Amino acid sequence: MRRFDAIVIGGGLVGTAISYGLSRAGLAVALIDEGDVAYRASRGNFGLVWVQTKGLGAPHYQRWTRRSAETWPSLAAELEERTGVALGLQQGGGLQLCLGDEEVDRRTAMMQQMQREAGNFGFEYRMLDHDELAAMLPGLGAAVSGASWTPYDGHVNSLQLFHALHKGFAARGGTYLPRSTVTEAHVAPGDFRVQAGGDEIAAPKIVLAAGLGNAELAPLFGLSAPVRPQRGQVLVTERTTRVWPLPIGSIRQTPEGTIMLGSSEEEVGFDTSQKPEVMQQIARRAVQSFPWLAELQIVRAWAALRVMPPDGLPIYDESERFPGAFTANCHSGVTLAGAHANLFAPMVAAGALDPALAPFSARRFDVPQAA
Ligand SMILES: Cc1cc2nc3c(=O)[nH]c(=O)nc-3n(C[C@H](O)[C@H](O)[C@H](O)COP(=O)(O)OP(=O)(O)OC[C@H]3O[C@@H](n4cnc5c(N)ncnc54)[C@H](O)[C@@H]3O)c2cc1C
Numbered sequence: 001m002r003r004f005d006a007i008v009i010g011g012g013l014v015g016t017a018i019s020y021g022l023s024r025a026g027l028a029v030a031l032i033d034e035g036d037v038a039y040r041a042s043r044g045n046f047g048l049v050w051v052q053t054k055g056l057g058a059p060h061y062q063r064w065t066r067r068s069a070e071t072w073p074s075l076a077a078e079l080e081e082r083t084g085v086a087l088g089l090q091q092g093g094g095l096q097l098c099l100g101d102e103e104v105d106r107r108t109a110m111m112q113q114m115q116r117e118a119g120n121f122g123f124e125y126r127m128l129d130h131d132e133l134a135a136m137l138p139g140l141g142a143a144v145s146g147a148s149w150t151p152y153d154g155h156v157n158s159l160q161l162f163h164a165l166h167k168g169f170a171a172r173g174g175t176y177l178p179r180s181t182v183t184e185a186h187v188a189p190g191d192f193r194v195q196a197g198g199d200e201i202a203a204p205k206i207v208l209a210a211g212l213g214n215a216e217l218a219p220l221f222g223l224s225a226p227v228r229p230q231r232g233q234v235l236v237t238e239r240t241t242r243v244w245p246l247p248i249g250s251i252r253q254t255p256e257g258t259i260m261l262g263s264s265e266e267e268v269g270f271d272t273s274q275k276p277e278v279m280q281q282i283a284r285r286a287v288q289s290f291p292w293l294a295e296l297q298i299v300r301a302w303a304a305l306r307v308m309p310p311d312g313l314p315i316y317d318e319s320e321r322f323p324g325a326f327t328a329n330c331h332s333g334v335t336l337a338g339a340h341a342n343l344f345a346p347m348v349a350a351g352a353l354d355p356a357l358a359p360f361s362a363r364r365f366d367v368p369q370a371a
Pocket of ligand 1: 009010011012013014015016032033034035036039040041042043044045046047048049050180181182183209210211212213214217231232233234263303304305306307329330331332333334335336
């Protein structure tokens, strides 16, 4: 039997960020992952560190996302210094374009609500009109009526983030055990054992961060993670000269010059196929926003599955029946990487989740049946 201070199940962005944070806190960590056969949102996402739409009607989520965004620059600097991997983080604010006055009205109401709900925490935003945007964004289409802007948003090369977290985890002495699917476990308070890499792995703490795999794993540990897949499709153009100074919600230019267009939100179960009609919708909206995009070739496209909780908010929990077992689930694992490494992992290391995370418990779904 190999003993560790903590086991993390799931080597995607969520599990690796938490493992990195735990190993930085001095814990000996085993990170167990199923491998390339898995559905992996961490390899198919859009790369936004995005705040402006997060937590409408759920101020605790707005706050958590903001705290993550605040900690992102230090995480990026630390990872770059320790691993030599450049993450390409640009976090000088972001725009969400509105096509037509109706979208502007809806967006304005949304941003006002975000600001109201932020209370003392504050929420800075501006609505920009077409002329202001045209001065900022070369080639803006006439269909764009306005946009919302907040200073908190940004984007990053999320594959490099994934790589840097793994590299940083290994450099801090972490043990990565790939090609190991956890299907059963010995579970007792403060005593968890699973099979991985041909050995029995034991630890007093365990974190379930297996993405869509958490739905099946959580009940074994007295937890609940009713996450479902939600498909997103992304298109990538050939490289072009650098045009925009900041990321736009569904259109972002990478530092290398490609332009990413995305991403759909489709309820199709575990189907990862690409659909021409959805790709057309994505491309049509992008060309309405910037007509010159029609001249560029699409060089890559893919579909991937988000890890979606029933109400879209993250699920963080510690098991009441088996203290020492935790779970983390979310659909914004890039944005929340800062929070997972720098805030969530220290809580697990200290042995209890902060009461500020209580509203994220899956107990919120235990609504009593009406008589
Ligand atoms: C199209 C698209 C666009 C997105 N855009 C953004 C964005 O712009 N910004 C943002 O913040 N987020 C974005 N996301 C979301 C983000 O990618 C995810 O939140 C994040 O990757 C989820 O990471 P995860 O580790 O929870 O899940 P995953 O990446 O799915 O990783 C889970 C891991 O668990 C392992 N596993 C599963 N079951 C088991 C088991 N039983 N035993 C062992 N291992 C197991 C799997 O091997 C897998 O590696 C996007 C997602 C998609 C699909």
